[in-house]
Ligand code: FES
């Protein structure tokens with residue numbers, strides 16, 4: 001079946017089964033590998049994208065649910081890596097292996113769009129769905145606070 | 154749309170641009186064949202399989218535009234080696250960091266020397282070789298500029314990517330002189346910088362070389378590689394180690410849209426080493442179709458003898474075995490006599506369950522198998538083992554196997570085993586050479602992995618009438634990693650003994666370590682910090698337990714047991730392995746161990762008065778020739794819920810090359826230590842792993858990780874000290890520090906991990 005999604009501002013049509021999770025549509029069908037697989041069960045957040053501005057787990061989002069909606073992936077978060085979250089992430093060298101960081105950045109960007117000055121508890125609530133096995137949580141927290149404070153200090 | 158991105162940046166491109174085309178394009182290639190240091194017994198990098206290479210021709214290239222490319226032959230898995238090795242070259246070369254690039258070497262130990270990225274060895278073994286290669290390149294650039302200007306080389310300076318002759322105000326960029334430099338003969342010896350001149354080494358603030366790619370989603374991990382004509386596979390593997398397929402029915406699976414083929418893979422019987430587990434593979438036009446196809450398979454398994462493996466009964470058996478004598482692996486003084494004469498005896502048993510490495514990128518690989526060759530793209534910590542196993546299982550000559558090393562989305566030891574890459578190779582063959590991507594789902598990763606062992610430790614202390622600890626007995630039972638390589642391996646290997654069991658640096662007159670037998674019923678593998686996990690947990694918990702029994706301060710008591718500052722030859726206490734390092738260069742220095750304890754105690758303000766329900770715990774452990782101490786600060790509320798407001802960690806790893814990444818590794822080590830201690834376990838029932846995803850196998854998340862992690866770097870006296878490891882040693886002391894803190898906060902002593910189980914109810 002054909003589905004059309006507004007992917008990073010452009011209409012994209014794919015001909016796939018309606019139950020195929022958006023994650024695999026992005027990665028395997030469209031070749032956009034920025035969005036990661038980590039668990040396939042909404043338990044790790046590696047696959048986080050925005051749909052209509054809300055952070056969702058693309059591994060649990062059938063493409064049929066994304067039909068006609070605006071999907072933003074890391075490839076579209078900014079043109080050149082200059083979204084304030086991406087900048088803060090680099091300034092604090094947040095990433096270790098980097099694999100989870102796309103999902104972390106997408107979750108953090110959604111959090112900050114919604115709540116520009118999150119408290120530590122807000123960060124816990126919004127970010128605990130994203131696992132980082134390398135253990136970058138202290139820097140993720142610091143980077144979110146940095147963005148909230150207006151960037152580099 | 155096609156999106157074809159094998160690994161970037163590939164070493165082959167570098168070769169073409171800077172080595173081959175470079176001859177005419179003016180690129181600069183240096184070759185220094187510094188003779189290997191004469192050594193009787195080989196230690197460190199030279200003692201590794203295929204040794205150590207130091208050859209500028211291979212590792213450094215300068216292009217006409219001035220771009221310096223440094224080849225990284227170690228796998229990047231978050232430790233920052235793709236930044237740290239180029240940093241070292243850039244510093245000695247006086248290069249501008251903005252013009253330094255890294256190229257990932259393919260697997261080829263004949264060219265690059267040992268490439269196994271494990272054992273916390275990369276900087277320890279390669280700091281000096283990379284320094285010398287950078288300095289050699291600088292010396293040759295200087296000579297070339299001096300010759301072209303007709304001035305003495307001593308008057309030419311290398312300053313930030315330029316050669317400068319002050320007296321005549323002349324300057325030339327590295328790229329412009331590179332060709333002339335390449336034509337010069339290589340100096341026999343080079344002068345290294347004085348540490349005071351370092352601009353990158355030991356300094357903070359350099360951005361990670363992969364930071365932009367990672368934050369924009371462009372970094373290429375193993376699972377991200379795409380090739381034209383590629384197909385996707387997932388595999389139903391035997392749920393029990395040593396099991397195989399009895400019968401299967403693929404009719405329903407073949408009906409799933411996108412499924413292309415069902416392929417049966419032979420199981421490698423135990424000890425299966427790095428061989429595939431076998432099973433039934435579903436090859437499809439995308440990963441989702443392959444997953445759905447696998448769900449539709451009907452398979453009857455022949456479980457084999459491990460079908461009875463159950464964690465509950467195994468634990469009971471291990472408990473029984475540590476209560477009886479085992480093989481004596483260290484014997485100092487007369488423990489039996491001292492125990493018999495002791496005025497007081499204290500004993501305790503500690504348990505650590507199986508753990509899965511669970512890197513966020515599960516094992517994944519792409520292989521294209523030709524008739525007589527094969528090419529792999531994989532997130533591997535062991536490129537050479539990948540090469541040799543592909544050659545073996547595909548029946549192609551070793552020299553016809555190409556292994557491209559991608560970025561690794563975490564490794565932690567799992568990706569030292571190339572079984573998943575062999576699977577992709579076998580499937581590509583079955584698909585007539587079409588490139589096949591094998592993806593392990595998270596369920597596969599947890600249920601068919603190479604787990605951290607399971608262990609029971611029994612500790613006994615004998616105290617004399619004055620309260621002095623005079624006898625120490627430690628029995629450690631756990632299935633060995635050696636069991637994946639040979640049958641009937643029921644005792645630990647030397648390297649496992651040298652991970653905190655025999656090399657206990659305590660000043661106690663009578664010490665005995667014993668290892669009762671323990672049989673493996675699943676694949677046991679390396680897990681970040683390996684056997685140090687259970688040994689540190691038991692020993693460092695026990696020290697605080699004794700201190701508490703005697704009413705002493707745990708930190709003071711730990712220092713007392715370590716005793717005065719002295720240098721211990723590890724071989725003299727039963728550790729002939731010593732992490733592969735020369736005992737003369739790397740004795741166990743109890744002064745340094747004391748030093749990190751003092752540093753962490755100061756950093757954490759040890760001894761401060763705490764409100765009710767709050768407690769501090771301390772632990773220290775020597776591993777990977779580095780010294781680490783940890784103080785955990787925990788808080789228990791009325792309901793007994795534990796929070797971890799803060800953990801402090803101090804490390805003395807000798808000279809610090811990239812302090813910023815050392816901090817990151819300590820932060821990550823602490824958080825992995827928290828996962829191990831508080832949350833994670835893999836258990837078996839009927840030979841099968843019970844947990845299947847991150848709901849059952851829990852790991853630390855933002856809300857369960859410590860709110861603050863404070864890292865204290867103990868400075869080295871100078872850069873002539875040998876380097877210690879960084880990637881792994883942060884993990885082991887975290888568990889006991891937490892158990893000790895929880896005991897201090899709640900009065901409850903927990904000796905079995907994960908602690909969440911004992912805290913509930
Ligand atoms: S892959 Fe979607 S939440 Fe883990």
Ligand code: FES
Nearest residue numbers: 097098100132134
């Ligand atoms: S940086 Fe490696 S999993 Fe988060």
